[in-house]
Amino acid sequence: MFRWILLLLTITLLGLQYRLWFGEANLREVWALQQEIERQRSENDHLVARNHQLDAEVKDLKQGLAALEERARNELGMVKQGETFFQLVPALPQAVPLPIDKKSN
Known part of the structure; x- marks a missing residue:
């Protein structure tokens, strides 16, 4: 009788282990989904930071001309009337001189 109970418990344990490792929603899938969730959270955090930066830039552009002037100067190269613009190149x-070939003369 004890052998049958032990055999039944062993078969049940193996069946549960099979479902845990190879069945539907197994551990490998759970681990892969957890990694995907972490990747998505990281991407979301990056996008939220970018959105905050863009929101601050929009507020600056709506409120004052200083941000607009700075953007025009940096991105478009605009100069105020009466200013002198110096461009450093x-x-x-x-140039390294080429050696003179005396045989060809």
Whole structure:
């Protein structure tokens, strides 16, 4: 009698383990979904931060001309009337002279 109970419990345990590892909604799927949730949360946090930044920029543009002027200067290169604009251009690297081939002369 004890053997039958032990055999029944063993079969039940194996059946439950099979469902846990290979059945519907198994542990591998749960782990994959948890990783997907973390990835999505990270992406959402990034998008929320970007939205806050854009919202602040819109408020600045609506409230004052300073932000609009700064944007026009930086992005469009605009200059106020009466201002002097200086553009600094980096120097070109010095050209290395080519060796003279004496045989071709």
